[in-house]
Amino acid sequence: xxxxxxxxxALASGLAFAAHAEDVKEVxxxxxxxxxxxxxxxxxxxxxxxxxxxxxxxxxxxxGGGDAAMTALKAMVAAGNYxxxxxxxxxxVLDYAAAGVMGDLTETAKKEGxxxxxxxxxQKFSVYEGKWVAAPVNVHSVNWLWINKAVMDKIGGTEPKTxxxxxxxxxxxxxxxxxxxxxxGQNWQEATMFDSVVLSTGGPEFYKxxxxxxxxxxxxxxxxxxxFDNLAKLVTYVDPNFSGRDWNLATAMVIKGxxxxxxxxxxxxxxxxxxxxxxGTDFLCYRFPGTDGSVIYNSDMFGMxxxxxxxxxxxxxxxxxxxxxxxxxxxxxxKGSVPARTDVPDTDFDAxxxxxxxxxxxxxxxxxxFGSLAQGYGAPPAVANAYKDVVSKFVHGQIKTSDEAVTELxxxxxxxx
Ligand code: BGC
Numbered sequence: 406x407x408x409x410x411x412x413x414x415a416l417a418s419g420l421a422f423a424a425h426a427e428d429v430k431e432v433x434x435x436x437x438x439x440x441x442x443x444x445x446x447x448x449x450x451x452x453x454x455x456x457x458x459x460x461x462x463x464x465x466x467x468x469g470g471g472d473a474a475m476t477a478l479k480a481m482v483a484a485g486n487y488x489x490x491x492x493x494x495x496x497x498v499l500d501y502a503a504a505g506v507m508g509d510l511t512e513t514a515k516k517e518g519x520x521x522x523x524x525x526x527x528q529k530f531s532v533y534e535g536k537w538v539a540a541p542v543n544v545h546s547v548n549w550l551w552i553n554k555a556v557m558d559k560i561g562g563t564e565p566k567t568x569x570x571x572x573x574x575x576x577x578x579x580x581x582x583x584x585x586x587x588x589x590g591q592n593w594q595e596a597t598m599f600d601s602v603v604l605s606t607g608g609p610e611f612y613k614x615x616x617x618x619x620x621x622x623x624x625x626x627x628x629x630x631x632x633f634d635n636l637a638k639l640v641t642y643v644d645p646n647f648s649g650r651d652w653n654l655a656t657a658m659v660i661k662g663x664x665x666x667x668x669x670x671x672x673x674x675x676x677x678x679x680x681x682x683x684x685g686t687d688f689l690c691y692r693f694p695g696t697d698g699s700v701i702y703n704s705d706m707f708g709m710x711x712x713x714x715x716x717x718x719x720x721x722x723x724x725x726x727x728x729x730x731x732x733x734x735x736x737x738x739x740k741g742s743v744p745a746r747t748d749v750p751d752t753d754f755d756a757x758x759x760x761x762x763x764x765x766x767x768x769x770x771x772x773x774x775f776g777s778l779a780q781g782y783g784a785p786p787a788v789a790n791a792y793k794d795v796v797s798k799f800v801h802g803q804i805k806t807s808d809e810a811v812t813e814l815x816x817x818x819x820x821x822x
Contacts, residue, residue: 428718433462434707435481436492437474440653442675446740453726459719464488469652469672470593470780471497472790482506487710489720493539494781495530496789498708502533508711510537510724517728522746526774527704530782539706540724543733543742544765547670547703547777548601548696551677552689553662556583560665565694568605568635575642578665585642587664589650592797596779596789598668599636599796605695606632609773612701616778619788619822624815633799633807639668640800648801659688668693670703670780674741674757683755690757692764700768703780704745784818791817 432454438447451461464481466474471494478491487506501507514520514537523531523541531539550565560581565571575585588594604612607628615623623629644664647655656676658664667673677688684690707727709720726732733744738753743761751762768774776782778792795814798804804813 427715429716430458430719431460431462431716432490432719432723433464433488434490434492434723435464435466435474435478435488437466437468437471438492439465439467440651440672440676442653442677442679442739442741443672445679446675446736449732449736449739450726453729453732454722457722457726459722467651468593469591470494470597470793472593475786482710487712489712489716490540490707490709490723492542493706493708494703495706495776496781496785498530498539498706499533500786501708501710502538506711507533507536507538508709508717508720510540510709510721511535513537513721513724517725519728522748523728524745524747524769526702526769526776527706527745530704531706537709539708540727541745542705542707542727543737543740543745544702544704545670545672545742545780546700546761546765547597547780548604548693548699548701549669549671549673550689550691550693551656551659551667551669551673552691553659553665554686554688556581556662556665557689559583562665564689564691566697567694571694572638575639575665579642583662584644584658584664585666586639587655587658587667588640588643588647589652589655590643590648590797590800591650591652592793593779594652594655594669595800596793596796597670597777598639599632600701600777600779600783601668601693601696602636602639603629603632604699604701604775605693606635609699609775612699613775616783617776619784619818621815624818625811629814630807630811633810636796636799637807670777671741671743671757671761675739676741678739678741678755684757690760698768698771699773699775700764701775701777702765703777703782705742787821788818791821 466477527541531541560577562574562577565574578585611628614620653676655667656673659667660680682688730749733746733749734753737744743765751759781789795817799810804810
């Protein structure tokens with residue numbers, strides 16, 4: 406679909422910009438980093454590029470998981486109006502590369518040694534048919550709990566190690582009159598949480614089979630049904646106003662102590678960081694109960710478009726800055742993620758960041774690093790969207806039982822494949 410839409414414009418834009426004058430000293434970037442923590446992280450990049458004389462042309466489109474941003478990107482590209490780069494997730498990069506609209510950063514990659522420093526799990530999505538088409542910015546991980554420490558102390562809670570422990574902890578918060586679970590009722594947030602629930606319920610092998618291999622028997626299994634049961638249980642701990650709430654507002658509930666915990670990717674830590682909160686003192690980061698040892702990841706990539714020649718120097722500057730070791734440390738400290746290179750010291754990271762770096766390394770070596778289905782790394786966008794839709798309908802009561810949810814999930818994924 407994407408290919409058909411874009412193929413004509415790839416040619417058209419090439420022709421339209423065939424004549425070029427001097428290099429354009431500007432980077433145009435489409436992204437969905439609009440929260441406080443995200444904006445602070447993006448400022449690190451803007452600052453680095455400004456030092457090299459590049460102006461920043463911002464194209465922000467809010468919405469985690471990037472659905473709205475990707476709609477905007479499609480329209481821009483279809484009009485032959487390529488940004489220098491766009492924030493993208495996993496399979497989306499490959500889609501655009503297959504449509505023939507991405508640039509080729511291989512020369513820069515060779516000069517900078519990306520082959521050696523970027524882990525294979527990321528190269529799978531940033532290199533297409535031997536060419537570097539995207540610069541990975543970070544590695545995020547979704548199977549985390551973010552907990553308000555003062556509330557935890559008040560209710561006498563301890564780290565939950567199993568799903569049942571987690572439920573018991575949520576019950577304690579409820580008894581103390583605190584909102585147990587801060588959730589934003591948007592499909593991508595619900596599905597991001599469900600990624601963790603499935604890993605916890607079925608274990609690493611099951612998660613991989615169901616959500617990376619799309620194995621039919623796993624998708625229709627009793628374990629998947631049990632996963633929906635567990636999700637339904639969690640939803641009983643959410644406040645009545647959760648529908649449509651933005652993720653960063655859910656994080657703010659935890660930061661303020663209005664809620665005990667949020668299940669969210671480590672971009673949530675960027676919000677704690679922006680609010681000057683310290684892990685261990687103000688908040689706690691634990692792996693989602695029952696998922697210790699595994700990491701469900703996504704990575705923000707800057708997809709590099711085949712821009713006209715006079716804009717290529719700016720693109721190379723952006724790509725080089727993005728993968729520099731100093732930027733990888735400075736940016737990810739603020740963003741809540743961990744570096745997309747394996748050779749960046751963890752010195753400047755807080756305790757949660759250090760744990761994130763160590764967990765990623767161990768999972769990568771131990772074969773327990775899995776792509777997030779909700780976040781574009783489990784399967785192509787059509788499948789991910791079908792998944793988000795079913796999970797959300799279940800959370801909001803349009804799908805009533807776990808049995809029905811399993812049937813709908815299998816059907817939706819089948820149709821989308
Ligand atoms: C991105 C993060 C972002 C989050 C919320 C995720 O899809 O990978 O970088 O912070 O959405 O906007």
